[in-house]
Amino acid sequence: MLAYRHAFHAGNHADVLKHIVFTRVLRYLNQKEKPYRLVDTHAGAGGYSLEGQYAQKKNEYVEGIARLWDRDDLPELVADYVDGVRQFNPDGKLTQYPGSPAFAQMLLRPQDQLRLFELHNTDHRILASYLGDTKGVQIHNADGFDGLKGTLPPPSRRGAVLMDPSYEGHHDYGRVIASLRDALTRFAEGVYMVWYPQVTKLEAAQLPRRLEALAPKGFLHVRLTVQQLDQQGFGLAGSGMFILNPPYTLHDEMQALMPWLVEVLGQYDGANYLIEQRAA
Numbered sequence: 001m002l003a004y005r006h007a008f009h010a011g012n013h014a015d016v017l018k019h020i021v022f023t024r025v026l027r028y029l030n031q032k033e034k035p036y037r038l039v040d041t042h043a044g045a046g047g048y049s050l051e052g053q054y055a056q057k058k059n060e061y062v063e064g065i066a067r068l069w070d071r072d073d074l075p076e077l078v079a080d081y082v083d084g085v086r087q088f089n090p091d092g093k094l095t096q097y098p099g100s101p102a103f104a105q106m107l108l109r110p111q112d113q114l115r116l117f118e119l120h121n122t123d124h125r126i127l128a129s130y131l132g133d134t135k136g137v138q139i140h141n142a143d144g145f146d147g148l149k150g151t152l153p154p155p156s157r158r159g160a161v162l163m164d165p166s167y168e169g170h171h172d173y174g175r176v177i178a179s180l181r182d183a184l185t186r187f188a189e190g191v192y193m194v195w196y197p198q199v200t201k202l203e204a205a206q207l208p209r210r211l212e213a214l215a216p217k218g219f220l221h222v223r224l225t226v227q228q229l230d231q232q233g234f235g236l237a238g239s240g241m242f243i244l245n246p247p248y249t250l251h252d253e254m255q256a257l258m259p260w261l262v263e264v265l266g267q268y269d270g271a272n273y274l275i276e277q278r279a280a
């Protein structure tokens, strides 16, 4: 039984970081005509209402995308991401937030392929009704960790994977490592993007070092911390994106953006960022 629903969290600070990185990687891949395959192992519903009861319950987008929405000083690369959100809100009012499949749909070219996995039946149904008939897109109501195997290597030998689990229990941390280890044996050259939460769990703290040990040809790790944990040590302090085989341009792009994101999304004086990399 899956309890997690991304609709509660859509457009929060973690989505902002994740989807900026996601956009940068896809823009990089688009520089070459040769087709690529994008695999989203934990796709979610594809898009979310910010006026619906789920988003309204926690209003997390207010401290995320809403802080960027009305600004006229967006750095160019952030503006590119916000433009994606604007395309999803054609009447100009922020009422919907695009999930990773929607960003992919906006950025992929006709020659590219999209493979989406979503285990939750309701979110899968919403996703299938949104993108099910789209050329080049396959949607599976199946486990993305297991399903990834069958998608690699892509026929064109160009590809990227977004792995964005809900980390509901403790198992997802180990499954991230196991499925990436397997994926790298099938497709060592792929770009792998892993999102993880900054929470007080040993598994979360250890994940970056375990990912680093897997990285065959280099990695980039970006973390954005925006808030303090509550008095019991609960909450989401921030989040990280760990990219294996990152585009060589990504480090400098994120280095330029992160101080601005800390400034705009930070909720306390200690808000900060981390960037580390090992180049290929």
Ligand code: SAM
Binding pocket: 002, 004, 005, 006, 018, 040, 041, 042, 043, 044, 045, 046, 098, 099, 100, 101, 117, 118, 119, 120, 123, 142, 143, 144, 145, 164, 165, 166
């Ligand atoms: N990637 C989405 C985005 O950026 O818009 C958000 C995904 S959300 C964080 C994680 C999703 O994974 C949830 O919709 C959840 O139902 C789904 N999920 C959980 N376990 C899964 C599994 N083993 N395989 C595929 N999907 C799973």
